[in-house]
Amino acid sequence: MTIAPLTAAGPTTGSAAAVSPEAAPRASSRGAVASALAWIGLLPFAAYILLFLALPTILALGSGLFDDAGNLTTENLAALAEPTILLVFGNTVWLSLATAVAGSVIGALVCWAMLGLADAHPMRRVVDAGASVLAQFGGVMLAFAFIATFGLQGVATLLLKDALGIDLYADGPWIYELPGLFAPYIYFQVPLMVITFMPALVALRPQWAEANLTLGGTRAGFWVHIGLPVLAPAFLASLLLLFANAFSSYATAAALASQGAPIIPLQIRAALTSETVLGRENLAGALALGMIVIVALAMWAYSAVQRRADRWRR
Amino acid sequence: MNAAGMAPARLTRWIIGVVVGGAFLVPLVGTFLYTLRDPAGGVTLAHWASLFDPAHAATLRPILLGLGNSLILALVTVAIVLVVVTPTIILVNLRFPALRRAFEFVALLPISIPAIVLVVGLAPIYLQIGRALGTGAWTLAFAYGITVLPFAYRAIQASLDAIDLRTLTEAARSLGAGWPDVVLRVLVPNLRQGLMAASLISVAVVLGEFTIASLLNKQVLQTGMVVVQKQDAFAPAIFTLLSLAFVFVLLLIIGSVNTGSPGARVRKNTTRKAS
Secondary structure, three states: OOOHHHHHHHHHHHOHHHOOOOHHHHHHHHHHHHHHHHHHHHHHHHHHHHHHHHHHHHHHHHHOOEOOOOOEOOHHHHHOOOHHHHHHHHHHHHHHHHHHHHHHHHHHHHHHHHOOOOOOOHHHHHHHHHHHHHHHHOOHHHHHHHHHHHOOOOHHHHHHHHHHOOOOOOOOOHHHOHHHHHHHHHHHHHHHHHHHHHHHHHOOOHHHHHHHHHOOOOHHHHHHHHHHHHHHHHHHHHHHHHHHHHHHOOHHHHHHOOOOOOOHHHHHHHHHHOOOOOOHHHHHHHHHHHHHHHHHHHHHHHHHHHHHHHHHHO | OOOOOOOOOHHHHHHHHHHHHHHHHHHHHHHHHHHOEOOOOOEOOHHHHHHHOHHHHHHHHHHHHHHHHHHHHHHHHHHHHHHHHHHHHHHHHHHOHHHHHHHHHHHHHHHHOOHHHHHHHHHHHHHHHHHHHOOOHHHHHHHHHHHHHHHHHHHHHHHHHOOOHHHHHHHHHHOOOOHHHHHHHHHHHHOHHHHHHHHHHHHHHHHHOOHHHHHOOOOOHHHHHHHHHOOOOHHHHHHHHHHHHHHHHHHHHHHHHHHOOHHHHHHHHHHHHHO
């Protein structure tokens, strides 16, 4: 099925009338050459993936499992059970979960509001384009925008202090610590939610709402009995994607958090760059292993729920 | 699609729009006002003007150096997408349909592997690359090709799904075209929109990348901004607004490329190439 029909197509359909008895074996040997060439054609990509995706992933995870002498060890993994590391893992999960929930609820509300606009409505286009931009915006530049606005000398900070007498940082500059990460994270989570959840909401059939009204149901009844149950898998899938997105983020926190390493990605940076403590590189591997287990679980659940959600789109 | 029974009331819609939209404008407006702040009090355009001030050039050097490196990286990454990834996607669709699911899994895999995890394994690999190819920033493009793979795959696969690959290929082959002609003169013109979208999104991702570059000690746009921010907080704020505007325009181009009547364009190309 894979190769035969296409290679046969050349010699037979083009010159079907002129096929001589000797042509058949020649065509099949040419087919074998073409099939070998096709397999060779896969090699550059396969080599690239092996070298820059498979190998680094194996090296990252492997370095958590081996010591410097190359012996299998659980010593690095034991670091994952240290109270300080566990606390940071807990903080990272809490940050990711909280911003995923906030982002998905706000994002879903935006999607719902856009349902009332026609596909080609200019406002709809602006929101679509804006969401794509802002979902890409997470990172160093987002941190700068928040520092410029809410930093110690930020525009909003000074405005609040001068005009209303509110000192945002009376209890210390928490914007540069873990609590300061929540707002920027929600800022890139909401647009991602709008992008991923909108297709599911658009797939809701107006006929269902009409049928509900014709049968004497109410608007609220439509959402309770039809809309929300149908959307629940898609919503959960988007929520999981947002969780993985926040959990993997590094750049925003790296540019914003100047004090310590309140989340796991920053712990990995500390382990990678510290030259003072020997053997810290293997700790980075162990932390990476812990991270990838959590992200893989979230992404596995995501694809399982997504398959369930796709049922309603056919 | 007008869902009368499902959409919120007009007032609810406005409240959601104004509250969420307003909240999202705050950091952007705040950053803009920040770039106008005169340290002596009042409003000034001096920070914008200083971008072109030779005396200020030394401070901005890391950003300009990084921008140059990032543009080279964007070029090399797009080359990887077009020369390594695209032919493989076409080959898999054409000759190995049984591998499509497996290939899709691999192509989307980088979404599930955080860049910070990848960088732990990339560090030893880049030690070797540094010995073999030098420590130039352009070598980062190998890692970036992986980062942009899921985006590029989705864009190219979507435009492949929109054309009748088998008929086009068989028609070209039966008219005597060799494989290079089939790919370059028949398929590429038909896939132009997907290739364009894949290239633009790759550029956007490369220009915004920070994690891998900073931990492998390469100077790119984002790492340059972090360096400059420590001496002059205003210039990075200006560059943030400029890059945001740039990416907005890039994505608008992707949007208009994707919505510009694809059917008509495909038909036109097919007739021209086949005749």
